[in-house]
Amino acid sequence: MHSYAPHDFSELARLAPAGFSAVLRVRRGRAAHIENCYAQSWRDTYARKSYFLRDPAIGWALSHDGVACWDSLAARDPNGVIADAQAHGLCHGITAATGDAETRSFCGLARADRPFTAAERDLALAIIARLHAGAPGAIELTAAQREALRLMASGERHARAAGIIGISASALKARLKSARAALGARTTAEAVHAAQMRGMI
Structure with a gap:
């Protein structure tokens, strides 16, 4: 990570x-x-x-x-x-x-x-x-994880965000969970903030 x-x-x-x-x-x-x-x-x-x-x-x-x-x-x-x-x-x-x-x-x-x-x-x-x-360390997010975080940052609810990208709400939640893990964030709001601070979204 x-x-x-x-x-x-x-x-x-x-x-x-x-x-x-x-x-x-x-x-x-x-x-x-x-x-x-x-x-x-x-x-x-x-x-x-x-x-x-x-x-x-x-x-x-x-x-x-x-x-x-x-x-x-x-x-x-x-x-x-x-x-x-x-x-x-x-x-x-x-x-x-x-x-x-x-x-x-x-x-x-x-x-x-x-x-x-x-x-x-x-x-x-x-x-x-x-x-x-030390090396700054590269944290990688997939395009799908970045897209899910962008939608959360724009204020979309899970069901609406999932519909926008054509996946189920549970699939969206899985993407957000993996993005939180990659960013070391406890909540989606923290993950959004961390991704924004790093210029990822």
Whole structure:
């Protein structure tokens, strides 16, 4: 599916028991890979409130290398993203970022129990640097999977989308399921977003 080492993501999960989100090799507004392991309630809130556009940690990550504690970014957070994250149990967070002016990779990591140690911050940066330096990994979707995702992105319901392309609703659902698996997405909405971020649909 992709060439990123699963143990790197496992190591990030161990570092961040409250969750993490790694966005790898962003170029021209598109990511080669996104690994989001935050709780679904936070993911839903983040999407519903369009925090991606206003998150001070992402703004910082797009123009800095290193590690920033979320508390240090609070002055850049007029929309209350960090306070909302804390209300969702992401009490102590960091963002690790690396790259150059054309291609960036970054990862937000959170804990509920205590701040990250200096060694943990260094390890997070080393992992994101390793992931950034690695091959971007090709995620392949078939033409049929891309078509199914495009129809979902346009707001079609399963039955109507299946009728448009001349297949059964169960066949459409099978295509969407395989597309979710290829993209590492839990839901069709996440798969649509991931495919859009990669320029696949």
